[in-house]
Amino acid sequence: xxxxxxxxxxxxEEELTLLQIELTKLQKxxxxxxxxxxxxxxxxxxxxxxxxxxxxxxxxxxxxxxxVALEKPSDKEKTQWYxxxxxxxxxxxxxxxxxxxxWYNRAGVEPVMGFCTPQENQEFLLEVPIFENLLIKSGIKLxxxxxxxxxxxxxxxxxxxxxxxxxxxxxxxxxEKSQELWDQYTIAEHSMFLTSDTxxxxxxxxxxxxxxxxxxxxxxxxxxxIKYDGKIDEKHFEIDDKIIKSGAEIIxxxxxxxxx
Numbered sequence: 001x002x003x004x005x006x007x008x009x010x011x012x013e014e015e016l017t018l019l020q021i022e023l024t025k026l027q028k029x030x031x032x033x034x035x036x037x038x039x040x041x042x043x044x045x046x047x048x049x050x051x052x053x054x055x056x057x058x059x060x061x062x063x064x065x066x067x068v069a070l071e072k073p074s075d076k077e078k079t080q081w082y083x084x085x086x087x088x089x090x091x092x093x094x095x096x097x098x099x100x101x102x103w104y105n106r107a108g109v110e111p112v113m114g115f116c117t118p119q120e121n122q123e124f125l126l127e128v129p130i131f132e133n134l135l136i137k138s139g140i141k142l143x144x145x146x147x148x149x150x151x152x153x154x155x156x157x158x159x160x161x162x163x164x165x166x167x168x169x170x171x172x173x174x175x176e177k178s179q180e181l182w183d184q185y186t187i188a189e190h191s192m193f194l195t196s197d198t199x200x201x202x203x204x205x206x207x208x209x210x211x212x213x214x215x216x217x218x219x220x221x222x223x224x225x226i227k228y229d230g231k232i233d234e235k236h237f238e239i240d241d242k243i244i245k246s247g248a249e250i251i252x253x254x255x256x257x258x259x260x
Contacts (some may be wrong), residue, residue, distance in 0.1 A: 012212045019219045022232060027060045027096060029228035034093035036140045039222065043147030044185060045178045046157040046170075048208045048215075052147065052245045053098050055215045056222075060096070069100035082106060082124065083131055091140060103128065107192035109174060112184045125195040132201040141226070142201055145218055147208040148250070151182050152162045155160040190254040198249030205245040 030037055039056070041049040057065055068089045077085045083103055091097040107126040110116040116124075136142055149157075158175060161167040178185070197203045204221050208214035217240050224237040 012216065015054070015216055016055060016219075017230075018236065019216065019223065020055070022236075023219065024055065024225050025230045026223060026226060026228045029226075030070070030096055031094040036091040036093055037096040037143075037226075038091055038135070038140050039096070039143045039145070040099045040104070041145050041147065042101060043145075043206075043208065044149050044154060045175045046154050046161070047147035047149040048211045049100060049145075049147050050170075051211055052145070052206075052215050052218055053100055054206075056219060057098060059151060065096045065098070066091075067098045067100060071123055082120075083127075090135070103131075104192065104196075107196070108185065108188050112181055112188050113174060113177065124242050128196050129198050129201070129253070132198070136200055143222055143225070144196075144201065144203050145221075145248075146203050146205045146244075146247075147214060148205050149208050151179065153209045155179055164202055185258055186254065186258070190251070190258065193247050193251045193254070197251065203247035203250070205247060205250045207243045207245065210222045210243070213240060213243050 029035070035226060041053055043049050053067060066089070070085065070089075073085065086099075086103050089097065089099075103124075106116055111118065111121040125194060132142060158179070159169070161171050193203060204218070206214045206218050220237045220239050221244055223231075224234070224239065228238070
């Protein structure tokens with residue numbers, strides 16, 4: 001007999017397979033209609049962005065889908081307009097592009113770690129809604145996921161990475177500072193949501209202490225939003241409101257926690 005854990009695992013795998021089949025249908029529609037889909041994955045270190053991207057992409061055709069994970073800017077790129085190196089990777093017609101971190105580095109890790117000046121951070125926060133508005137008006141359909149993790153769960157995942165030789169590469173000096181600078185990241189997070197959660201380009205915040213629920217619900221969020229041929233009944237895209245939160249909900253929660 002199977003125990004409850006086995007039953008839950010099977011349920012997750014069955015639901016994931018169902019949703020991944022829908023992603024292949026979506027990709028076919030995107031290609032046929034020449035749509036441009038850009039999906040940004042942001043969040044704290046160890047929040048599960050990479051694992052989620054893997055589940056989004058593992059069964060779709062790589063010829064029409066790309067994962068973009070840029071290294072730190074080169075000396076040349078540092079002299080360019082901040083958004084310039086990201087523009088080169090935006091989707092063309094018929095493409096789905098997944099950004100594993102994005103221009104929002106300038107709203108989080110860069111100001112917290114001192115990789116940009118306070119002025120550069122403020123300029124970014126003023127410019128990013130304008131930039132995204134231009135992208136959307138140009139025909140790009142933009143989705144922004146922010147994977148949110150608790151401090152305790154992040155600490156637990158860092159320890160697990162340190163013990164696993166296959167995951168040690170994920171640890172970096174920035175990661176090592178994440179727990180120590182937790183409150184500074186929270187302040188930066190609040191500022192980012194305040195300025196960049198707009199009506200035309202809202203944030204979808206994914207509570208990711210439970211990785212499986214985070215993956216399932218983020219895929220549902222994407223599929224629910226787009227009409228495509230052969231789509232199954234909408235009941236399959238019902239979202240768990242304990243896992244998926246709007247930017248406005250998070251702004252209120254952070255404001256209350258910070259006493260604003």
